[in-house]
Amino acid sequence: MVDLPISAAPAPELTPRERRRAFLDMWLVDHGFIRDVYWNLHRVSDNVWRAAQPAPQHLRRARDMGVATILNLRGRRDTCGAYQLEREACARLGLTLIDFPIRSRSPLDRETLLAAAGLFKTLDYPMLLHCKSGADRAGFMSTLYLFLHQGVPLREAMRVHLSLAYGHVKQAKTGVIDHFFETFLAQTDGKRESFVPWVGSAYDREALDKSFKEGWFAGLLVNKILRRE
Secondary structure, eight states: OOOOOEEEEOOOOOOOOHHHHHHHHHISSSSSHHHOOOOEEEEEEEEEEEESSOOHHHHHHHHTTTTTEEETTTTTOTOOOOHHHHHHHHHHHHHHEEOOOOSSSSSHHHHHHHHHHHHHHTTOEEEEEESSSSHHHHHHHHIIIIIIIOOOOHHHHHHHHSSSGGGTTTTTOOOOHHHHHHHHHHSSSOOGGHHHHHHHHHHOOOHHHOOOOOOOOHIIIIIIOOOOO
């Protein structure tokens, strides 16, 4: 079970020492040095962008782009420097921060999927959604947004946003995201009106998880080398 989406409470100002510690943790432990070079920022629609974990300078850029809401798919992580800085920067910049943790290596539970399906109607736009690398969870939610909220055919949304171009490797365990959508298409008429009823009744998380097999080399790449969450 995962928490329903909630706005993060206003963050207290970090002390200079806490901020330095948070920056080091973000840059070294959370691989922020990579995101300083490539943030993996891409447009999903006129009012939605996807990206990797933002640093404060990225959030300033998002604010200047007109973004009102940050959807954090990693969830609340009070001891993580990247989250501490994100929460503080959002408060300073007047951005609404929504913490909505989801997984990328195993199918989501029914409650989380239903919450995700209804989430897009509750947000203030423009919105930027992110996970750690901007590859898998960001791809899942971008696909779901286009399919359910914009009416884009699911296969078209998958083709665009579940792609190696963003770093998504469908042959690894993260390919369970593709398998989830493929299972929905195989068991229904594929229309967006069928998604919530299917999740609420026919969806079998355990069976879907067991039926997906990752490639060993892709798993080694994603889990050990890229060290995806």
